[in-house]
Amino acid sequence: xxxxxxxxxxxxxxxxxxxxxxxxxxxxxxxxxxxxxxxxxxxxxxxxxxxxxxxxxxxxxxxxxxxxxxxxxxxxxxxxxxxxxxxxxxxxxxxxxxxxxxxxxxxxxxxxxxxxxxxxxxxxxxxxxxxxxxxxxxxxxxxxxxxxxxxxxxxxxxxxxxxxxxxxxxxxxxxxxxxxxxxxxxxxxxxxxxxxxxxxxxxxxxxxxxxxxxxxxxxxxxxxxxxxxxxxxxxxxxxxxxxxxxxxxxxxxxxxxxxxxxxxxxxxxxxxxxxxxxxxxxxxxxxxxxxxxxxxxxxxxxxxxxxxxx
Numbered sequence: 057x058x059x060x061x062x063x064x065x066x067x068x069x070x071x072x073x074x075x076x077x078x079x080x081x082x083x084x085x086x087x088x089x090x091x092x093x094x095x096x097x098x099x100x101x102x103x104x105x106x107x108x109x110x111x112x113x114x115x116x117x118x119x120x121x122x123x124x125x126x127x128x129x130x131x132x133x134x135x136x137x138x139x140x141x142x143x144x145x146x147x148x149x150x151x152x153x154x155x156x157x158x159x160x161x162x163x164x165x166x167x168x169x170x171x172x173x174x175x176x177x178x179x180x181x182x183x184x185x186x187x188x189x190x191x192x193x194x195x196x197x198x199x200x201x202x203x204x205x206x207x208x209x210x211x212x213x214x215x216x217x218x219x220x221x222x223x224x225x226x227x228x229x230x231x232x233x234x235x236x237x238x239x240x241x242x243x244x245x246x247x248x249x250x251x252x253x254x255x256x257x258x259x260x261x262x263x264x265x266x267x268x269x270x271x272x273x274x275x276x277x278x279x280x281x282x283x284x285x286x287x288x289x290x291x292x293x294x295x296x297x298x299x300x301x302x303x304x305x306x307x308x309x310x311x312x313x314x315x316x317x318x319x320x321x322x323x324x325x326x327x328x329x330x331x332x333x334x335x336x337x338x339x340x341x342x343x344x345x346x347x348x349x350x351x352x353x354x355x356x357x358x359x360x361x362x363x364x365x366x
Contacts, residue, residue, distance in 0.1 A: 092311055093346040094194050099313045102166070102196040103344075106291070107323040109165045113156050121322050128322045158290035163188055168353075170198060170291060175298050176356050184297045184357045191351040197308060198357070200294030200343040201328030202232035203242050209332050214238050220295045224312050228341050230329065232295030245330050292328035294345050300358040308357050311346050314339035 111118065112132060122129040156164070163169040168189030175183030184198065191197050200222055205211045207227045215221055220232040231238045300306035315327065316339065329342050345359060 093309060093348070094196075094311070096313060098194075099196055099311070099344055099346075100316065100319075103327075104320070104323070106162060106165050107320075107326040109161050110158065110326050111323060113161050116155070118322070125322065159187075162290045166195070167191075168197070170293065170357075172293055172296050177298055177301060177304065180298045182296050184293050186351050186353050186355050186357070188353055190353065191347050193347050193349050195347045196344045197291065197347050197351070198294045198297065198345040199292045199328050200230055200232055200310065200345070201292040202230045202295065203238070203245065204329050204331045204341050205229040205231065206333070211332075214241060222295070222310075222343060224341060224343070230341070230343060234295075241332070242330065245332060294343065297345060297357045297359045299361045304356070304358050306358050306360040307349055307351055307355070308345040308347050308359050310359060311344050313342045313344055315342055 115132065122133075159169040159171070166189075168191045169187050171185055171187035172182050173185055175181060177183070186197075202220070202222070203214075205228065211221070211229055211231065214231055214233070214237050218231065218233050218236075218238060220234075220238070222230040222232060224230070231241070233239065294310075297308065315324075327340065327342060329340060331338075331340060345357070351357070
């Protein structure tokens, strides 16, 4: 379970770091703007597709959201509105009489599911595998969950002995640890997220469902998750993806994604990231993992923790 999960980007000239990184696998990016395998639009469309399927699957638990925002009910229950023009029918909601698990929803929507299990690398602890289906190249396969910190926000104590701190190219940090102080901070900021979820609605902050506690996120594992409801987003296990090696090439890479204002408010509950502070209004930073090649059922996911921005 204990593995080096810290991933850093170094905005330096590759010659200056060659000697230091000899023997370490690296990923080179010409410049910040080119650190994307697929477009932001593709990421947006994928998240929208999966989260809409999750929302429909959870519809029986969304009464509070539907009551606060009738237009959301019109959108998902097939009732006509002036904006939509005609009823929207969701075949999946008709087919699935029982509530599916998040993994089943992911498989039904994208054609694959993922799971945590013992890594194929010696002494690497937990890894992430394609447990079912097939993943084409250029697909969003996972997300990196956790609390998002801006450069100036306090993360010193949370970072002590924490191998799950992800550093974005612009210095933004994501703490993906699901234990100890990191878990406590994640839980602590949930009430402020709840209060701000419907900041533009008349009855702001009443009861929009918020992201599940971080320890409950992620694909199925050989050991059950700690108590509580089932995982909300089965693909949010990016912090458990191991670093590639000489024997195991990277088959996924990290890609930063700022959630746009147009992202449907009812689907934000499935985003596995929350900001540490809400003083400044800014786009929520998320990190997705995108496949670098086709990945078959049973294969383990490997990323590259070291990206050099030249």
